[in-house]
Amino acid sequence: DNEITNDKVMLGVTVVVENHATKKDMTFKLVGTAEADSINGKISDESPVGKALMGKKVGDVAEAILPTGDTAKFKVISIG
Numbered sequence: 001d002n003e004i005t006n007d008k009v010m011l012g013v014t015v016v017v018e019n020h021a022t023k024k025d026m027t028f029k030l031v032g033t034a035e036a037d038s039i040n041g042k043i044s045d046e047s048p049v050g051k052a053l054m055g056k057k058v059g060d061v062a063e064a065i066l067p068t069g070d071t072a073k074f075k076v077i078s079i080g
Contacts, residue, residue: 009053020073
């Protein structure tokens with residue numbers, strides 16, 4: 001059952017999140033490590049933010065520890 005559904009964040013989906021600190025929307029596409037390209041909004045499911053977002057649903061808040069050591073919170077706005 002590899003069907004992509006839009007009810008939770010998983011590999012291959014595009015997710016719009018609100019950055020808790022800046023209140024700005026950001027769009028990420030979750031991809032495998034080999035396809036990751038942060039400049040173009042493609043983040044790996046193994047990156048700190050990607051890992052935090054995996055399995056989340058619209059309205060959930062994901063917390064990620066960034067490479068800087070800071071904690072970032074992202075609220076899931078939409079999954080597509």
